Every structure is written in structure tokens, then in C-alpha cells.
Amino acid sequence: MRISELSERSGIAVATIKYYLREGLLPPGERTGPNQASYGDEHVRRLRLVRALIEVGGLPVATVGDVLRAVDTPDLPMFSLLGVVQGSLISPAPAASDAEWERAYETVRREMDRRGWSMKPAQPVIEALTAVLVRAAQLGYPEWGETVLPAYFDGARIVAETDVATALSAGERDAVVDAVVVLTVLGDTALAAIRRIAQAQVSLEKLRSDSAPSA
């Protein structure tokens, strides 16, 4: 199909598609003339993925490029690929004093050790979590590393088991990679939304049990 049809089918303006082509987010079409190229279904699909990473994942275009280059490197080990995807989809850590940072970092490591989680995950992820604990302490909640963190680990473990099983069930490497990227970017938003739904439900149950007459 021509770029005009690609634009129609994807709902993305021709100028934007040309920008993605220049930035390498989209592989070039098959050249059919001096100023013309032909595009296939894989371009429609890739455009959807780019929009999901930008709109749902909130990634800058340059970072989307990093993720897609990793996805397109056929001999990159799955673990390195996971690292790139996971590292990209997390906010950078803010500044904190060494002492605050050290204390929060120790809390994270202790929680992982307690569970026997020997995996060294991508460093940006550990830093992002450490940064959250630093922030919480700065905002007056230094105890959350002890009181709140364990339940978050329990909940995240249940979600991660389904994440990994779902991604692996996709079959071939390319399909697994695609599922990992889509699930990672969409999963955060889904989890944030469901957490709020669950909070509302738990609050309601609490309200009901508090106002019920005691036996």
C-alpha cells in the first residue's frame, strides 16, 4: 500500500509517518519509484506499537527508538531485551542525599533477600524503587519501606507470574518480544487503574463493616 493508505489505515497523519521513518521508528517501505514506496501490514502494526509506547507509555520518541532497535536486534538475548524495555519504561530517579539513598536502597535489597530473589534486575528499576522510598521518607513516611513494601511485592509477584506466562505462551521469539513490549507498557496503566478500583472497593467494605451493628 502507499503511504496515504498507510495513513488512513493507522489513523496517523502522513507527515507524522514520514517523521517516524526519518527517526527510524518505522522500517522503510519497499521502493517502487523515485519518490514512492510500498508499505505492508507490518508497517500498520509497527505504527500501532509506536503510538502505544508514546501515548500509553509516555515515552519520548528517542526512547521509543531505543526500545524498537532492541526489539529488532535478532541475536540480542531475551534478558538484555527485557532490560532495555523495562529500563525505558520507568521514570529517572531524582536526587537525594547519600544517607537517604543508602537507607532506602538497603530496604529494597532486604525485602528481595528475605524472599530469596537472587535476580539482579536492571539497575534503573532498582533505582526507581529506591527513589520512591526516598520520596516517601522526605514526605514524612519513612516507615513505608517496612509497612507498605511487602504487600506491593506480594501483589506484583502475582501479576508478574501472569506477565511471564502470557509472554512466553506467544511462541516464537519475535512474538514473545512483541508481547513483552505491549504487556509492559499497557500493564502499568492497567495495574494503576485496577489498584484504584480495588481501593474504592476495599474502602466500601471497610465502611460497611465499621457501620454494621456489633453482635
Added chain:
Amino acid sequence: MRISELSERSGIAVATIKYYLREGLLPPGERTGPNQASYGDEHVRRLRLVRALIEVGGLPVATVGDVLRAVDTPDLPMFSLLGVVQGSLISPAPAASDAEWERAYETVRREMDRRGWSMKPAQPVIEALTAVLVRAAQLGYPEWGETVLPAYFDGARIVAETDVATALSAGERDAVVDAVVVLTVLGDTALAAIRRIAQAQVSLEKLRSDSAPSA
């Protein structure tokens, strides 16, 4: 303290503090002269909260204003306040065809009904979750509403129970409100990070069990 000291203690530039004052994100100081005002510890604390909402929550300044106005309305019922906070901290839903939308929305409602979750949560939250399922279907994963969603509900429920208990344990209304806002904004990032740590751990365990010699 004077604005220069407030700037030093909070690490935020005087010009930025003045901007927050103009936008109503920070209550005015106590006037001590025609061009001078005095600020207290509550201003230091409020500035930290504003930065957390902007930097961790990724909220635009106008939305931070909405959240803080809700926080500062003493007779706003807790449930309405939760709705404002939760609704602000979620991305707006993208466009989708009516049929795609209807199908995804039904999946969300069915999962809630199955659990007996009678609470009607803030509408933006349901829409955000529906939008994720629409996106997943558009990207080739129409089955995720059935296969992935239940585990996300299970995990989110565990997290939400701790969220609500932690917020309520803060005591007075003002303290509870503060804890809700901070926990909501920091919790998403924490959960996203821990989910990635758990994914890495689950992948490692899977790899080990796959490569273990069969008995």
C-alpha cells in the same frame, strides 16, 4: 521564614515558588510588610507534595491545583476526595470505535461482578482500564481481558488492602488525606518498578526449572 529561606530549605527556586503562589498551589505567607511575607513549615511540606505530584505523578500544574483544592476543602467527603485524586492520576482514554469500546467495557464490568465488587469507582478509572483493553485488542491481544486481567485484579486487591489500611492508620482527616495523595502518586511508580523486579525473578526461576535435568 522569608521566601529565600523557603527556597533554600525546599531546594526550589524563588521564581518557581512565586509561580506556585500565583497559581494557588501554595497558600500565601503571612504578610509582614508591603513586599514581604513569612512562611512556615507547612509551606516546606506543601512544596514537597507539589513536587511529588509534578515529578513522580507527572501531573500538569493545573491538575495539581485541582488535587490540592480538593485536599484543602475541609468538608468534602472522603469519597469525593478519593475520586478527585484517583481521577487526576490516570491518563485520559484515547478514541476507539463503539463496538471495541463496548466489548472491553463489558469485560471490565464482568470481572468486577464476578468478584462481587459493587463499588462504582470514579468513571475516569474505569475508562482508563477499558482503554487499555481496547489498545491490547488493537495490538493483536483481544484475549488479555480473559487471560491477564484476573491476576491483575488479584494482585491489585492485595496492594489496595495495604493502601487503605495505611492511609486510615494516619489518624485525623487531614493526615489521612495527605497519606492518600502521597501513597496514590508514589504507589504507581513503586508498583511498576516492583512488577519489573518480579518479572525478572519469575523469568529466572522459569529458566532454571526448564534447564534442570528431569528426574
